[in-house]
Amino acid sequence: GAVVSQHPSRVICKSGTSVKIECRSLDFQATTMFWYRQFPKQSLMLMATSNEGSKATYEQGVEKDKFLINHASLTLSTLTVTSAHPEDSSFYICSASGRAGADTQYFGPGTRLTVL
């Protein structure tokens, strides 16, 4: 099956610093990548959708200047949490799809971000 990796798996940072999370599709070309946030004991909340080579589309309520998404190639998307604060602490999960639209998404293992 399709494999998606994320790096790092865990990161702890100080308040005010920026953190970059990478999402890679290892064995297929990901036309579209998605970034989710999962709160404890809650479902996944879609943050943004990115298509290779174009700007990401952010969900309502998600600050695009705070959560910078870059989808520079068909196998790599990055999420940068800028000027992180303790309330940004969460589990961030990416997924990738081989084509745009309502196709199957394959999920990465997630990144646990803790902001002190």
Place this chain on the structure above:
Amino acid sequence: AQSVSQHNHHVILSEAASLELGCNYSYGGTVNLFWYVQYPGQHLQLLLKYFSGDPLVKGIKGFEAEFIKSKFSFNLRKPSVQWSDTAEYFCAVNAGDMRFGAGTRLTVKP
């Protein structure tokens, strides 16, 4: 707005019991439907999906789901659960944007 409802927050079963997890969605157009599973400490994995055709979909590990369009439902079933089925189960609906249900935690007692 498109939404997905999973009625059961936590289900506890004994091994060999039958399982049915409910999923309803509120969207009148064409949808693609998914069930994902998240085992403890692992990432989300696709159990099964429905795009079109036979509304009874069979997935991995003996799971199946039935799409009932008139009821806007896509319930997940398994005739006989095992201890290894203990996990969090998420229903998802995609009509351009993927929306997840809140999840159902299944605990199977040995």
